[in-house]
Amino acid sequence: MKQLAYSALLLAALLAGCSGNPSKEAAIEDRGIKAAEAEQMEGVKIVEAARVETQGAARAIPVSEAANKPGAGVNTSGTATQPISSKTTESVQTRGATAASSEVKSLADGKSAADAKSGGVVGGDKSTAAQDASTLPQPDAVPAWGDLKNPENPLSKRRLLFDYDSAAIRDEYRPVLEAHVQFMKANKAAKSILQGHADERGSREYNLALGQRRAESVFNAMSLLGVPEAQMEAVSMGEEKPVAEGHDEEAWQQNRRTEILYQGE
Amino acid sequence: MTIEIVGGAANQIPVAILPFSVPVAPGMPLGLRNPAEVVAGDLGRSGYFRVLDVSDVAVPPAEPQDVQLQDWKNRGADAVVIGQIRPQSGDRVEVRFWLFDAVRQTRLAALSYTTSSAGLRAVAHRIADAVHQALLGEPGAYGGRIAYILKRGGRYELQVADADSQNAVTITASPEPLISPAWSPDGQRLAYVSFEDKKPVVYVQNLADGSRRAVARFRGSNSAPAWSPDGRRLAVTLSKDETSQIYLLDLLTGEAARFTRGGALDTEAVFSPDGQWLYFTSDRGGSPQIYRASLSTGAATRVTFEGGYNVSPALSPDGRTLAFVHRRDGRFHIAAMDLNSRQMQVLTETAYDESPSFASNGRLLLYATLVNNRGILATVSVDGKVKQRLSQSGDLREPAWGP
Structure with a gap:
């Protein structure tokens, strides 16, 4: 309990704007190996590898060189699919749009539930944070993989939304974050992919960096709460994977998010 | 098309x-x-x-x-x-x-x-x-090639076509997003970002035989490739050490040397044609703006000041004109700046313009935009007077004008 309260204090400090910036070490290098480990886990489902086809496009031969070359135009002889790419696609998996859309609803539920538990008090002060922490599963109820899909469990909440051009974690997500921290601590084999996203406006590359920052914000929060950095990876999908297809603020808000995913899920 | x-x-x-x-x-x-x-x-x-x-x-x-x-x-x-x-x-x-x-x-x-x-x-x-x-009295740009991403039916294709959009060839197809194609200076290779590994990874593909390899697959995200003028290095954005920062990747050794530092977000680097400077987007000043850093000293100065969002720098082949995406009244336009006078001109009226790139003659810009919620490609002359639109079934995006 004492440890939980301390964790909550740390998180409260983080939410209050103290941006911790721990250096990342112990890089997760070989995703192929991690995938092999993941396969031994319970309930593991490896998604089918993305099929990527490549081929060459020989340039229409410049006139000056043409004399030495028999043909010009398209060369389709080089249909090369690199083994390395199809292998590594198996190692990280996302749930795709289908799972994602059902999460929109449960997230809204999660928000109201969180508000109710904290007695309607929304703030980052110590006592509120500690109170929230007390509602977490007790140590004897070790969070398990099955809880990730149990809508009654805060672990089923996977999506954190962000304000425009912001990577600050909103207060309402404290219970969700803490639940995942407890899960990661209880399941050392669990490896989390924190996947950041941005809305569609503006440059794709800049949005990729914005999504990365949102993923890192969650990474840093979980790291401060004691999750080993080697157990997490922060990546970004930029604006490429919207969950809401509209072109208005309602859709954009849904798309500015970090998803907490688990490898091998 | x-x-x-x-x-x-x-x-x-x-x-x-x-x-x-x-x-x-x-x-x-x-x-x-x-x-x-x-x-x-x-x-x-x-x-x-x-x-x-x-x-x-x-x-x-x-x-x-x-x-x-x-x-x-x-x-x-x-x-x-x-x-x-x-x-x-x-x-x-x-x-x-x-x-x-x-x-x-x-x-x-x-x-x-x-x-x-x-x-x-x-x-x-x-x-x-x-x-x-x-x-x-100035060169045309009819003989070049363009690369772009075509999204149709949930599938992403990296295509290469003649500048008049004929002879289109798909060189990579994937069910996951592809972005940011960049031509090598000799026109023989394309660097691009693929999400096929469920995260952004930078690949370089040889156009002659279709062979390719992942050149930046570090922990975190890997993106925004840009070729050095000698074709030996790529500037890339990596998040392996800190938040998105720019690195110089030696294509022979595979070593990535960090170029920018600090907690701000730095990305979208491009080399100046003389190889002396790196132009890039950074939010170090509180809003995303374009900066220029010396490749020898690393010292950076801010280039764009007008408005709160200037991103995606592109340089003309003579290094004198900077094109970029400029936000004004919530709309994203292509703008060009004379780097001597620092005079800026907005060239387009469309609201969702992205990814400007110069034709080899330096007189035309190719970019992506939305018309009726569909992605199309468009060109505009650097004086803003002459415009063309290229469209086809599916969404076109991320164009790059090659040699």
Whole structure:
């Protein structure tokens, strides 16, 4: 309990704007190996590898060189699919749009539930944070993989939304974050992919960096709460994977998010 | 792909492009498309020329002495193009063309090319370049190639096509997103970002044989490739050490040396053509702006100041003009800045413009935009006067103009 309260204090400090910036070490290098480990886990489902086809496009031969070359135009002889790419696609998996859309609803539920538990008090002060922490599963109820899909469990909440051009974690997500921290601590084999996203406006590359920052914000929060950095990876999908297809603020808000995913899920 | 002209120069030069003379001769390859059609298409779409109707010409002139310049002057032509194709050995042909000033009745250009029949289109584009150069005093951009991403049916294709959007070839197809194609300076390779590993990874693909490799697959995200002028290094954005920062990746050794530092977000680097500077987007000043850093010292200065969002820098081949995406009143436009005077001009009216890139002549910009919620490609001249749109079924995006 004492440890939980301390964790909550740390998180409260983080939410209050103290941006911790721990250096990342112990890089997760070989995703192929991690995938092999993941396969031994319970309930593991490896998604089918993305099929990527490549081929060459020989340039229409410049006139000056043409004399030495028999043909010009398209060369389709080089249909090369690199083994390395199809292998590594198996190692990280996302749930795709289908799972994602059902999460929109449960997230809204999660928000109201969180508000109710904290007695309607929304703030980052110590006592509120500690109170929230007390509602977490007790140590004897070790969070398990099955809880990730149990809508009654805060672990089923996977999506954190962000304000425009912001990577600050909103207060309402404290219970969700803490639940995942407890899960990661209880399941050392669990490896989390924190996947950041941005809305569609503006440059794709800049949005990729914005999504990365949102993923890192969650990474840093979980790291401060004691999750080993080697157990997490922060990546970004930029604006490429919207969950809401509209072109208005309602859709954009849904798309500015970090998803907490688990490898091998 | 369909090309639509949505604006033109104030004074378009009227030009008559006569069918090239193709004699029925032994050894002449069959089924050749008349290069004049391609030349007329190029010049007509450029917005700088008005191509006269020449469909009544029954027997095209083969030699300079056969063309009646006075007649063409009377029909309103300022310039006249004639040409001929001569069979060579095997599949090879010689293409000759002449360009005349119909008003002064003088010859402006005369050139000959030898090619295979498959290379005839490329020759026609070069003739259009030569006509453009002779009449406007600056190079054309008809002979280059473009790369772009086509999204259709949940599938992403990296395609390479001629600058007139013909001969499109899909070089990579994936069910996961592809973004940010970048041409190597020699036009032999493309770097791009693929999400096939469920995270962004930078690949380099050889166009001749389709072989490719992941050149940046570090922990975190890997993106925004840009080639150094010597083709040996890539500037990339990596998040392996801190938040998105710019690194210089040696393509031979695979080593990534960190270039920018600090907690701000740095991305979208491009090299200046002289290899002295790196231009990039950073939010170190509180809003995303374009900065320029010396590659030797790393010292950076801010380049854009107008407005709260200036991103996606692109440099003209002479290094004098910077193009970028500029947000104004919640709309994203292509803007160009003269780097000497620091004068900025907004070139477009569309609201969701992205990814500007310069043609090799430095006079045209290719970019992506949305029209009726569909992704299309568009070009605009650096003075903002001449515009074209390229569209096809599916979403077009992330264009890059190559050599």
